[in-house]
Amino acid sequence: MKIVWAVLLGAAAAWPQDGAALFRQACGDCHRPGGAPRAPLPEALAAMTPASILRSMESGSMRDHAARLTATERDALARHVGKGKLDSTTGYCTAEVRSRTDSSFWNGWGANVGNTRSQTARMAGLTAASIPRLRLKWAFGHPGVAAAYGQPSIVGGRVYLGSQSGAVYALDLATGCTYWSYQAEAAVRGAPTIAAVRAGRYAVLFGDVKANVYAVDAHSAALLWKTRVDEHPAARITGSVVLWEARLYIPVSSIEEASARDPAYPCCTFRGSVAALDAESGRTLWKTYAIPVAPAPLRKAANGTQLHGPAGAAVWSAPAIDAGGRRIYAATGNGYIEPAAPTVNSILAIDMDSGGVVWSTPLGAGDAWTFDCLNRNRSSCAAEAGPDFDIGASPVLARTAEGKRILLAGQKSGIVSALDPEARGRILWQTRVGKGSLLGGVMFGLAADESVVYAGNSDLPSPAPGGLFALRLRDGARIWQAPSAAILAAVTAVPGAVFSASMDGRIRAHASGDGRLLWEFETKRDFETVNGVKARGGSVSGGGPVAANGMLLVNSGYGVLGGSPGNVTLAFGLD
Structure with a gap:
């Protein structure tokens, strides 16, 4: 899940200020076919603006790796790599549109706090019989980015979604026109949650990849509060925040394992965590580390670099809420240093x-x-x-x-695993759906109804x-298997489908009973957008399809993991 833009290598001495030469010497080892598996290729980076590239090097994901570059070198590199432009946008909503509301919704990551990603017929407004009638209704373009991965939420006839640029938007579900936008400090990967946080005041709640959590007014985009939940420089929020009973639960992950590509980096000191915030004020109520023991010096690498641990166990995804048991369930990632802590994976x-x-x-x-x-020469x-x-x-x-x-x-x-929450997580069954690799296996999300679990496989x-x-x-037990290109994005269930x-840019709907193909749409093309x-x-990849009120929303564009860049959110409705 460690999705990064680059790992800058090489000695700082004698780095030229020519952007092309800088890229070859500092970035070329990773940003090439066969390079680092999660580093985007140059054509994906080119879709981003120079300002976005520079922001990543100075205060974002690549801050540690770019620290050896001078300000002039960073600027030259950003200007060489980033070719995208911030187009002027149009398509703002009129007063007539603003009065629309609707009771069907998809709020947050999983459509419900159990994260089943399964909608009822009433909420979805879609069934297996109606899905073949889906047609593209509108497209929304995200300016100056190479990926569209902030899963939308649909509440009250509006669409709320984040972006790689850090912009968070409120759009009209029926038309795609823009009510407002808010600029966060960094990219927003998760699905927002919309909830009443004060008397009569609804907020859009979300996190960014600098580990900030925000509450902004759902109608005006005014900032209500902002809280940073982890001070580690590599900390980030990639999963969606989850609300229950006026508390907001925050998963905290990191990109420190990417920092360790530098042999001189003193790996590693980050520990994944879950934080609980008061939804009205943003005050931290508690924070629980996935690894309870704080990192300390362990040993020195062969090159003399001091190593630390234990570290890792990032929490990449939205926790699930068990209201009756008063528990939340969180998933952790790998360790960063050996010996790995018992709570990794x-x-x-x-x-x-x-x-x-x-437990x-x-x-x-x-x-x-x-x-x-x-x-080639490992240190940590x-x-x-x-x-x-x-x-x-x-x-x-x-x-x-x-x-x-x-x-x-x-x-x-x-592997898909089933646990018994009533028996301290005893494993009930495990079924293999893929071979597994650095890029999955199952990457971003399952869906489940009362009889079936649906899993996409990457491999x-x-x-x-x-x-x-x-x-x-x-x-x-396996019921059926349908062929597909690599599926990293979460899957979504509605009645009968x-x-x-997938990574080939196609959206598909399969019958839930036997897997037969019901509908398909190719997204890897140009689109005319409502915002110009x-x-x-x-x-x-990332967030999956979202269904509510007879509409289906899907992002397209993912210029990392060997994927094709893109920058569009697509909305489908019944003809």
Whole structure:
């Protein structure tokens, strides 16, 4: 899940200020075919603006790696790499449009606090019979970016979504016109949550990749509060925030394992966590680290660099809420340094009132991996590099038709696991849907109804990646498998159908009973947009399709992980 733009290598001495030469010497080792697996290729970087590239180097994801560059060199590199332009935007809503409301919604990551990503017929307004009638209604272009990955939320006839540029938008569901935009400090990857935080005042709640959490007024975009939940320079929020009973639960991840690509980096000191904030004020109520022991000096690498640990166990995804048990369930990623902590690649059950860990179930022990493991001469990598099999997908709290609760986890190993939340996370069954790799397996999300679990498989960069799988909820038995290109994006279920979107840029709907194809749309093309921004679709990853009120919303464009860049949000409705 460690999705990064670059790892800048090489000695600072004698770096020229010519942008092309800088790129070859400082960036070319990663930003090339066969380079770092999560580094975007030059054509993807070119879709971004010079300002976005510079911001990443000075205060964003690449700050540590660009620290050895002078300000002049950073500016030259940004101007060479970033070719995108901020188009002037149009398409703002008129007064006549502003009065529209609707009771159907998809609020936050999983459509509900159990993260099932399964909509009822009333909420979705879509069924297997109606899906073939879906037609493109409007397209919205995100200016100056190479990826569209902030999953939309649909509430009150409005669409709320973030972007790679840090812009957060409120759009009209029916027309795509813009009510307002708000500029966060950094990219917003998760789905916003919309909720009443004060008497009569609704807020849009979200996090950014600088570990800031925001509450902005849902009608005016005025900032209500802002809280930074982790001071580590590599900390970020990639998962969606989750609200329950006036508390906001925040998953905290990092990109420190990318910093470790530099042999001189003193790996590693970040620990994943979940924080609880008061939704009205943004005040931190508690914070629980996935690794309870604070990092300390461990040993020195062969090159003399001081190493630290334990570290890692990033929480990449939205937690699931167990209202009856007063617990939240969070998934963790790999460790960064050996020995890996016992809680890496685990499901944690956390008391929602106190923040105490009630139990944990490991689903891949001993996994220590960083980008240093890709270096020829390793310094901080484990003696036996782990497979990097994070649980990057959000936990899903499902319920069978008979009322039994089952906690589901999808993992980059390619395994879907079912746990018993009533028996301290005892494993009920495990089913393999992919071979597993650095890029998945199951990457961003499962869907589940009362009888079936739906899982998309990536398995990049294998010769035969992909596949959509339906598993029986009660025992994990495979019901059907449908062919597909690599699926990294979360999948979504509605009555009689399941939606997936893949790295080849296609959106598909399959019948939930037997997997037959119901509908398909190619997004990898140019689109005319309602806001006048030049836009094109590409690969689809991260947030998955969102369905509400007879509409289907999907982002297209993902210029990392070998994907095709793009910058468009697409809205489909019934003809």
